[in-house]
Amino acid sequence: MRRVVVTGLGAISGFGEGVGPLWEALLAGRSAIRAAEDARFGSAFLARVPNVPGDLRGETGERAHLLALAASGEALEGSALPPRTALVVGTTLGGNRAYEEWLAGPREAPPLQHGAGSPATFLARRLGFRGTVETVSVACASGTAAVGRAWDLIATGEVEAALAGGVDALSPFVVSGFGSLRALSPGPARPFDVRRSGLSLGEGAAFLLLESAEGAARAGRAPLAAIAGYGSASDAFHLTRPDPEGGGLLRAMSAAVSSAGLAGNGERDIAFVNAHGTGTVFNDAMEARAFARFFGTVSAVPPVWGVKGALGHTLGAAGAFEALVSVLALREGRIPPTAGLEEPDPAFALDVVRGEPRRTSSGRFALSTSAAFGGTNAVLVVERA
Amino acid sequence: MRFPGAVLICGIGDTRRGGGLPGGLDARLSRMDRFARAGFLAGARALAEAGREPCPAKDPRSGAVFGSSLGCADAITEHALLVAAATGLGDLRPSVFATTVHNTVIAELSSAYGLAGPAEMLVTGPTAGLEALLLAARILEAGRADLVVTGAAEGVRLELEAAAGGSLIGGGAAFVLQREDSGRARGRILGGALFFEPDDGAVASRLRDELSLLGPGLDAVPLAPASPSLALAGVYGVIDALSRPGPSAVFVRDPAGPVAVLVVEPIISG
Numbered sequence: 001m002r003r004v005v006v007t008g009l010g011a012i013s014g015f016g017e018g019v020g021p022l023w024e025a026l027l028a029g030r031s032a033i034r035a036a037e038d039a040r041f042g043s044a045f046l047a048r049v050p051n052v053p054g055d056l057r058g059e060t061g062e063r064a065h066l067l068a069l070a071a072s073g074e075a076l077e078g079s080a081l082p083p084r085t086a087l088v089v090g091t092t093l094g095g096n097r098a099y100e101e102w103l104a105g106p107r108e109a110p111p112l113q114h115g116a117g118s119p120a121t122f123l124a125r126r127l128g129f130r131g132t133v134e135t136v137s138v139a140c141a142s143g144t145a146a147v148g149r150a151w152d153l154i155a156t157g158e159v160e161a162a163l164a165g166g167v168d169a170l171s172p173f174v175v176s177g178f179g180s181l182r183a184l185s186p187g188p189a190r191p192f193d194v195r196r197s198g199l200s201l202g203e204g205a206a207f208l209l210l211e212s213a214e215g216a217a218r219a220g221r222a223p224l225a226a227i228a229g230y231g232s233a234s235d236a237f238h239l240t241r242p243d244p245e246g247g248g249l250l251r252a253m254s255a256a257v258s259s260a261g262l263a264g265n266g267e268r269d270i271a272f273v274n275a276h277g278t279g280t281v282f283n284d285a286m287e288a289r290a291f292a293r294f295f296g297t298v299s300a301v302p303p304v305w306g307v308k309g310a311l312g313h314t315l316g317a318a319g320a321f322e323a324l325v326s327v328l329a330l331r332e333g334r335i336p337p338t339a340g341l342e343e344p345d346p347a348f349a350l351d352v353v354r355g356e357p358r359r360t361s362s363g364r365f366a367l368s369t370s371a372a373f374g375g376t377n378a379v380l381v382v383e384r385a
Numbered sequence: 386m387r388f389p390g391a392v393l394i395c396g397i398g399d400t401r402r403g404g405g406l407p408g409g410l411d412a413r414l415s416r417m418d419r420f421a422r423a424g425f426l427a428g429a430r431a432l433a434e435a436g437r438e439p440c441p442a443k444d445p446r447s448g449a450v451f452g453s454s455l456g457c458a459d460a461i462t463e464h465a466l467l468v469a470a471a472t473g474l475g476d477l478r479p480s481v482f483a484t485t486v487h488n489t490v491i492a493e494l495s496s497a498y499g500l501a502g503p504a505e506m507l508v509t510g511p512t513a514g515l516e517a518l519l520l521a522a523r524i525l526e527a528g529r530a531d532l533v534v535t536g537a538a539e540g541v542r543l544e545l546e547a548a549a550g551g552s553l554i555g556g557g558a559a560f561v562l563q564r565e566d567s568g569r570a571r572g573r574i575l576g577g578a579l580f581f582e583p584d585d586g587a588v589a590s591r592l593r594d595e596l597s598l599l600g601p602g603l604d605a606v607p608l609a610p611a612s613p614s615l616a617l618a619g620v621y622g623v624i625d626a627l628s629r630p631g632p633s634a635v636f637v638r639d640p641a642g643p644v645a646v647l648v649v650e651p652i653i654s655g
Contacts, residue, residue: 042474084580092486093461094508100465107544116456116487116508121641124581132579133643134516137456137508139486145505152523158386173465177482179474231529234495234504236443240483251445251501255529373483374492376504 001155005223005385006327007216008209010074010165012067013311013321014047014202018074022311023328026336027357031310033188033200033340040172042179045188047202047312048170062095063169064205068119069126071205072163076127079209079221082160084131088150089120090142090166091135091316097171119167131159137316138232139372140276142166143206144319144380148230150210151380160215165207166320174315175201181240189279189313190340191306192288192352199278202312206320208327223385225327228365229262231255235375242282242371246290249369252377253294260381262365267295270302271363272335272353274326276371277306278313279340283371288348290369298349302363305353309340319370319378326366326382333360387576387599392522394572394649396437396561398430398536399624406430407439413497416480417489418459419555424451424490424538425497427557432498432534435561435569440499446531448503449491450521451538452513454615455553456487456506459540490538490557502530512579512637513537514558515619515645519577521562533562537616558620570652572627576603577647588638592646596634603648609633619645627651 011018014032015025032047054066068089094116117135124133132153136145143166150164178184178201185198216223233255235248257263275287292298307325314321329335334357341354368380400423410429414422464481471477488506495504503524507513514537521535536559546553578595582588597604611622619637626633626649636646
């Protein structure tokens with residue numbers, strides 16, 4: 001297996017365009033989640049992208065495509081890519097907004113570019129990709145799975161480089177859907193807090209440029225970090241309820257560290273866990289249980305943090321955002337505080353980073369975990385450059 | 386990607402053929418939308434042919450990898466129509482929204498059969514069925530699982546079908562892939578490739594180039610274009626290829642640009 005390094009990052013989020021504003025806001029403990037102030041979204045608290053660049057009436061009418069284009073452009077900035085570079089996109093709904101609008105209209109010709117795969121094919125045509133172009137969709141673990149798939153394609157020598165990430169746009173479809181499930185927090189989400197009562201939705205896109213270490217060295221691109229492994233596993237339990245024992249997430253963590261060659265004592269070299277941390281009662285409890293089982297005891301779990309109290313739950317983009325910020329935290333040696341967390345749930349006894357940024361330990365690795373509807377779990381191992 | 390070790394096709398399920406379900410699964414089927422039902426039926430029949438029974442015990446060495454072009458469009462359409470007509474959240478159906486994720490097929494198969502290992506869902510478009518087979522083969526080749534149920538499923542709502550002139554086809558087709566030959570092997574996967582080619586006129590030469598990159602022997606395999614039927618196309622193409630002597634390179638070209646090619650070879654028993 002070849003070493004896979006990260007050489008570019010791009011993001012558009014509730015904090016606006018760019019990785020810089022996102023990282024600065026996270027370190028300051030700020031949240032982009034606000035009352036929606038839009039009748040279509042009812043009383044929901046959301047993290048909406050303030051300005052989506054591009055012309056919605058032009059080449060594409062789909063908000064998700066423009067979000068993906070903005071983030072991928074930043075990740076690729078200044079990079080001349082090998083001819084067979086892959087593109088792997090994770091999303092839950094892709095171009096669904098165009099489909100919703102078509103359903104509500106006279107329903108003439110089917111809408112163009114409306115499927116889940118449409119952001120990837122739109123980007124591939126626009127940016128001139130010729131290698132593998134894939135869309136993965138495992139609900140809220142999609143962004144993590146996309147980065148994991150790209151890692152595998154490069155590690156096995158299928159391709160030299162890959163742009164991988166995730167995207168999803170907010171719409172009445174998704175906000176009312178989570179509302180009907182009674183899953184939305186009445187205020188900004190509070191991951192791992194004793195008073196947590198649901199999630200806040202967000203939107204955006206995050207992309208990582210991955211390359212073989214040899215290819216990056218030849219091109220003179222300095223690695224920001226490495227992706228060292230990936231694992232996925234099913235709860236094999238229930239369509240919407242997570243396994244309360246965290247069995248599926250535990251298996252995905254084990255598969256990921258095994259693929260990174262860390263199984264055994266290597267877990268001690270993990271500097272932090274970037275958690276899925278939605279702020280729902282069941283998810284956070286399930287994750288706490290899985291972490292304690294994976295590391296042996298609660299006291300052995302390294303610092304945990306999450307970004308959904310800042311960015312909202314960006315669905316198919318979430319795992320890509322979390323991989324991206326894990327790269328930055330390892331690179332800078334600083335873990336941002338978990339926005340929204342004020343009083344950690346004593347039932348977990350986890351060391352969740354809050355209040356102020358914290359220096360990372362000397363550990364070389366980090367885990368980024370995702371747990372999705374359908375009981376699909378996905379985990380990435382990120383490594384210092 | 387080439388698979389020098391054996392990646393064996395040990396069970397086939399195809400909703401076009403009809404057939405029953407193992408006992409106790411009918412109630413589970415009744416809660417699914419057409420997409421999930423098609424994939425579950427195909428997967429369950431493939432697992433039955435491979436000798437695998439429904440089982441609540443979790444097996445971390447078994448996984449599920451599927452592909453779809455439209456995925457849960459059935460549930461998406463139903464929820465979107467409810468949202469358009471709703472005057473409040475009480476008019477919506479949480480059970481419908483909960484199935485507006487594309488991984489319902491792998492979730493249902495995993496929980497019924499204890500498939501607690503790798504779980505992946507591809508929704509690129511018409512190439513997604515062959516992509517799923519390639520990824521499942523890769524997972525086996527890497528030693529991350531001993532058995533993977535894989536294939537494609539489509540559930541097509543009337544709204545989309547009518548707009549497409551009635552040309553959309555729903556259904557499911559699945560395979561059980563294994564490394565170990567249990568005496569049930571019907572064929573093997575030799576290799577495959579994925580690429581993006583928006584120029585119609587360049588597809589044939591790129592297919593040849595990609596097959597050449599797989600190594601000696603595969604570049605001369607006859608090409609077998611799959612008939613258009615969303616992500617089912619490639620999977621149906623593989624089923625057809627297993628009834629022909631010698632290897633075939635089954636390929637699907639999505640007009641949007643993605644191309645997938647999979648080289649398979651039948652194993653004739655007796």
